[in-house]
Amino acid sequence: MKKKVFTLLMILLVLASAGLLVFFLGPAMKTKESWHLIYIPKSKEGTNDFWTSLISGARMAAEEYGVTLDVMAPDKEQNVEQQEQLFREAVELRPDAILISPSVSTPSPYLEEARQRGIHIVYVDAVAEDPAPELIVSTDNLEVGRKLGEYTASVCDPEGKIAIVSQMRNSSTAEEREQGFREGLGALAENVMEVVYCDSTFEKATRLTKKLMEKYPDLTVIAGLNEDSSVGAARAIRDEGAEDRIMVVGVDSSLEAMELMEQGIFRCIVVQESFKMGYLGVVETIRLLQGKPQGLFVDSGCELVTKENMFDPRIEKLIFPFEEGA
């Protein structure tokens, strides 16, 4: 009996001390580690609104969550070797995670090395062939293409001829959008005459579009699959004054794209939420590092913008980046 009381008291004492530990060390254990992240986009800031907005989203999330984010960007999207080189350099720096938007689907030879060093690889916007991807934060590119295709099908003559200006060969983003576009077109998919690749430059897109117009005089629709290809195509139409017979549909917004829409050259643009993508890329990476990922694929969303809804406050908020001191 005496012993029983004593053991009971001992148990209570032990429990109490455990409680003390939890109370005093608990909050200390929760303190956030300072992660080091490196983001390698396809192209540096300022080249187009999409990447500018995406990178600013990533930076803002990093600031908000108190992590270090270094952006190592190639000068142009077609500088595939430069991106490769940057990835190698990033691996050498041994960050906690590398976020990358691969320009081509071919996997980096340094991927395995990065994994061996315990560096988490997160794909943002685009993916490379990877046997075991950990996290992908991107627009659902099939959905982007599908929305574009469905709208096109709704406004296009059933006999109308369609051409696609894509950004890059062997790019996961481009391939998925093209596939989605054809799905969205439905029966009209048979009318797709040709797919050309502009290597993500406005000039080449414009040049190729003009060639397409010569090749197919009765062309009715040109679809651009990213900012460079769609704006490039729209410029060609504007230059030729062909907006009345050829409609342009495209992907990704920019100030120029919006002005081209106001002018009636773009019939629709599917807008990716690039800021959100960058922001979520960082946030989800932090979650992954904390060991509580939300899933393999995180969709940052997209919206169909037409001349009719482009002044909606909701769409405005998506299209135009907010800058405080501008």
Place this chain on the structure above:
Amino acid sequence: MRRNKSLNRFFGRFNSIRTEIFGATAGLLVLAALALAAVSIYSMDTTAFETSEEFSGKIIRQVNQSIDSYISYMDNITSMIANSTDAQAVLFGSSADNGFRVRLGEQFQTILKSRSDIRNIGIIREDGNYLINVAVKRVNPYLDLDTQSWYTEALERNGGFVLTSSHVQALLRGERPWVITLSRGMRNYTGGGGIDGVAFIDLNYSVISELCEQNSIGKRGYVFVIDEEGEIVYHPQQQQLFSELRTENIEAIMSADEDAIVVGEGDTQKLYTIARSSLTGWTVVGSTDVSVLLQNSRRSQRFFLVITIVLVVLALLVSGILAGSITRPLQRLQESMARVQEGDFAAAELPAVSGTEIGSLTESFTVMTNRIQELMEQNQREQEEKRKSELRALQSQINPHFLYNTLDSIIWMAEGKKHEEVVLMTSSLARLLRQSITNEDELVTVESELSYAWSYLTIQQMRYKDKLSFSVEADPEVLPMRIIRLILQPLIENAIYHGIKYKESPGQILVRAYKEEDQLILLIRDDGVGMDEEVLKHIFDRHKVNYQSNGVGVYNVQQRIRLYYGQEYGIRYESRPGEGTTARITLPADREEVLQ
């Protein structure tokens, strides 16, 4: 009864008193500690809340005032422009004189240079006359002014200013900035004084953001502004809000009657402090994380909780010790009582507990037990004495009749001049007398007892002449054994008077002593007439005292043996009429007093 006892033992006999004391003290102490902790913890939160509400309330009202005066100031500028002759001339004048344009453009440039918070400043009229920022700035030809609220509302509102929420200004080519537009209708003084144009200022967020951010309301606290419709005017994380990456509970703010409300739950709980402006129609909201707000009080609460836990543990310990110290002597006393009850008086010796009531109780118990033990020992001694005296009484003197008869026989023998017989008989009688008189020891050796029997038999043989013959035999090992006195003689006497005496022919008596296993056996066998069952049945009867015997009957012998050695020992008779009788005395052969 026994079952209850064992049950009690199992559950702890002093369980109830001990747990009662423990429960009462521990309960009281724990309750007090918990109540204290609860009150202080609760009041801490409330205090933290009230302090924070008051503090952020002040700041928010201050921000609100600053924004009001900022907007008034800006309105003054638009008002000045709207009424300036240069602006009138540019917008409504028909003269081709470019001087007004240039002068107004310069004025705009001066303002823009001195105020970095103004993005655009300008005047515009729907028919196409306009001047924005500089003389040559081109407007967006695709924009329909009628779709722009800052333009249409300024025309409609007679004289007052119009303030937009955050919106994208699409007026200029190649620019789509997020701004807040402050506009004011312009009267056409040359053409009748009707409102026919708009002067406006596009404000970027630098001043408002500065006002909001410099008035920080604590760690992770921030200030934001919403308009009458609940649209965001300014928020430090406007882009995140636009991208729906974060939300504010606008609905709760719009419907709030108080100056401070708490929204959300758990970790995301926020305290909104609200100030509304009648000038702008905007609402300035201060947001504070409740978790941050309560961080300090949480820390103190944690400390309090720890103290409480320590107090509770201490209370339990102290109560346990207290209950133990009170009940332990009681428990010991109870255990010792139980053992005393079972006859173990040594258990009554308890360690002295000084002072307390239980101490005196223990002492009394010890004294009482000692007294009982003394009394019991005394009683035992007295019983022993009584038994001894009883024995003494039973082994009484030689029957006087026997003595007279013997003396008569001696006299007759002496008269017949039978000297040798006289000598033998007298010496036998003398030995008999000496042995019966020496009364000091209760016990005698078997040898001595046999010799006594021999003396007695010798006398009787002489009295009965040839009618009696006898023999006394013994194993040598039994001779030194000690037994109680005078057990053989009464049985021999019985054998003579009831066996041999009535026999026609001469009788024989055999006395034999031997050891059988751990028993000492004394046999008295006669070949007399024997006894029928009726006689045998009454042989141990008390009243059966023969006047001719020496007065110590078979009953007495049996009684004495049983008194001294126990019920399992004694005399057993075997007899058959006409064949003789055997009396068999069984005594212990292995007892200490026997072997001595």
